[in-house]
Amino acid sequence: MKSSEEKIFVEIKQMYCYSAIHKIVFAFVFLCTLLISLFYSQKLIAQNISATLKADSTHILIGDFLNLKLNINFSNDLIVSMPKVTDSIGHMELVKASTIDTSINNNSTTLSQSFIVSAYDSGNYFAGPQKIYFKTKSGAIDSLITDSILITVRTIAVDTSKAFKPIKPPLEVPYSWQEFIPLYIGGFILVASIIALILYVRYRRKNRKPKIIERPKPKDLPHVWARRELKKLEEEKLWQQDEVKKYYSRLTDILRLYLEYRFNWLALESTTEEIKEQINSYSMNVEAKNLLLKMLSNADMVKFAKIIPAPATNIKSVESAFHFIDLTEQKDLKTEEKINV
Secondary structure (H helix, E strand, C coil): CHHHHHHHHHHHHHHHHHHHHHHHHHHHHHHHHHHHHHHHHHHHHHHHEEEEEEECCCEEECCCCEEEEEEEEEECCCEEECCCCCCEECCEEEEEECCCEEEECCCEEEEEEEEEEECCCCEEEEECCCEEEEECCCCCEEEEECCCEEEEEECCCCCCCCCCCCCCCCCCCCCCHHHHHHHHHHHHHHHHHHHHHHHHHHHHHHHCCCCCCCCCCCCCCHHHHHHHHHHHHHHHCCHHHCCHHHHHHHHHHHHHHHHHHHHCCCCCCCCHHHHHHHHHHCCCCHHHHHHHHHHHHHHHHHHHCCCCCCHHHHHHHHHHHHHHHHHHCCHHHHHHHHHHC
């Protein structure tokens, strides 16, 4: 009885062992199948895209330029993104990058881009690698990495056994007359422009018509209005209140407005020098001319040079203004006033 039970136990144990072996074998076969399928799928994708980074040399002098070219060839069912290069490719500094060139064939596309790189210290540098991302037809995102190129940067060989030589002076290159043609043309245009500007300004000044400013005229005759305003100025007693500048400003304004009302002379907008230049164009005797110019000159000294005149001078100024009115008033109108009276 006991031997029978042991026999059954051994059979059951063998069955469990065979079952565990089958499971292990099945798991191994499944894992191998998965790895093989992944390998072939990656190989299939790799066959659909390739990328190369090439250099025109592997040895350069320090500071020289090196040309690199990146080519990516892929099937049209892939979406490829070119790597963005900003300042360096590997350990080489970027000098210039060209635009991306696209070439489309029947079932494939080729993207090309050229780069100029350099290095400013001697040694060994790697150009690359460049990583390219692409998207498959199923939507999966993958990447491809190019090879890196070892670049040797050398310095200029110096023979230290020889003595140092002085720096050579700059070479003197003779000028040719063709180099001065732009300067001649520019100078001629500049001189011609200055002459034309001077002639234009002179022409405008010579033919400039004075602007006529319409100002309301008083109803009274000019000499009547002027005497009344001078009387008001005396009554205001400005210079007695230390307002000497205002006193002379009011005095000269009255005189200038009188010239406008009496002679149609826009003297209110004119300076003393301009009045001096224009005074001979108006009919008044020499005494009146000299008296007017003296009063305007004295007033300018007070207003602009800040000279404080004596009280007697202030009184004399307004008396001179009254005398100027007497010398320049229209006599025919005064006779007519007496007849009407």
